Amino acid sequence: KMPHNFWCYSDCVTYLPTEMRDKLRKWREDNSRNSEQIVDVGEELINEHSSKLGDDIWIIYEQVMIAALDCSRDDLAHTCLQELRRQFPDSHRVKRLTGMRLEALERKTQQPKNPPAARKRKISILKALGKSAEAIRELNEYLEQFVGDQEAWHELSELYINEHDYGKAAFCLEELMMTNPHNHLYCEQYAEVKYTQGGLENLELSRKYFAQALRLNNRNMRALFGFYMSASHIAASPKVSAKVKKDNMKYAAWAATQINKAYRLAGRGTKENKCSVKAVEEMLESMQITMS
């Protein structure tokens, strides 16, 4: 075990607890700010010889705590503070020390300026802890600075969807569609959000964006199904004019043909998929009934 007074280890002198205690007192009286030495001596004194210190222990806890903050030894500062709080629960002096520790901690988290990767990690942690509201707030702040970060916009849209805040999710997806007009996935996801929001206007919007997604990628099955479902619902709505109903029935019929085609193509040669094909045909037939 290394002697505690490593700063003069060449002497290889070990101090007695009484000597350590006297050193600490001297440093207190001189108001020396040799925090590292104080931490070194004080920590050993507290851990190994606390029983020998009598009532001095409390002032030593205070002295060591302050020095520990200086050396970024929050663990030690916390231990000392806990002992003091236990012994002097209502002490104003102890409250002041608590404040000192919090200030030191705050200074640490504020500098250096958090680089983007660290901020994103923080957001992931908030998410993992279930603190969705905070994660959302942080992500919004982050996006004010890094407005072009698509991954972040997408992440935010997902957070909003999980919180059932579809309006704000739509806003994020609108940002993404603006900057990525050829991305069929964003169109399709936006359409899904609008559909979920419900109401005739949103259904019509969703149908338009499902259609757009299909234009960008005619093999996007979600877009095809979505187009079919939204058109079907519009056609079945009692609030629409005869013309709108007729148009949407046409759209739905077209989509149904495409869906059937896609399933037949996929099911070619496989026995198992026959049930899927049949199920789809029946589903489409039953929806036709509800529409007319």
Added chain:
Amino acid sequence: MPIQLTSQAYCKMLLHAAKYPHCAVNGLMVAEKSKDKKKDGHGEPVLCVDCVPLFHGTLSLSPMLEVALTLIDTWCKENKYVMAGYYQANERTKDTRPNQFAEKVAARISEHHSEAAIVMVDNSRLTTSCYEPIIHIYDHSENKWKIREVTQECFEDWSEAQKITSALLEGRSYENLIDFDNHLDDLRNDWTNPVINKSVLDLC
């Protein structure tokens, strides 16, 4: 109306959760249509013989869920099944309560079929051995979802279920599990999971 799970239903649920450990997953549970026309006797358990894994990731959007429910409904009629419940594993492993979305889906199922149950998979206890059941079952009574104590009675044969699930998890069969999302990505993916069903049968 209490539900009971077969080995096939239980293990496919867990395989789904294991395939997407970083996501929320959900699915439907189906039971055989009872030939008895009258309402099931009090306390008579409903045996969930199978489940259909639905989605992973963002669960809370309607259109694809509607497609899945309609399609699976048709499939159920073909096979003389009824939808008996809904399962969900949340993204955050410490969160095992059914959320608003789970309640909505279960209510939807209950509209057309008798009282549905919600099964929540406890991700935090998902391991390859699974010596204990890692699900929570919620029944709907008096307009509330109440948790029911999960015992071996909730399974048709717990020791068989445990052995099969453990074997398939260890053998990484979850890599072959197909959910409805996979099906929408490629229609050739069969959400009835014949391959996994066969593996289960082989292990019985």
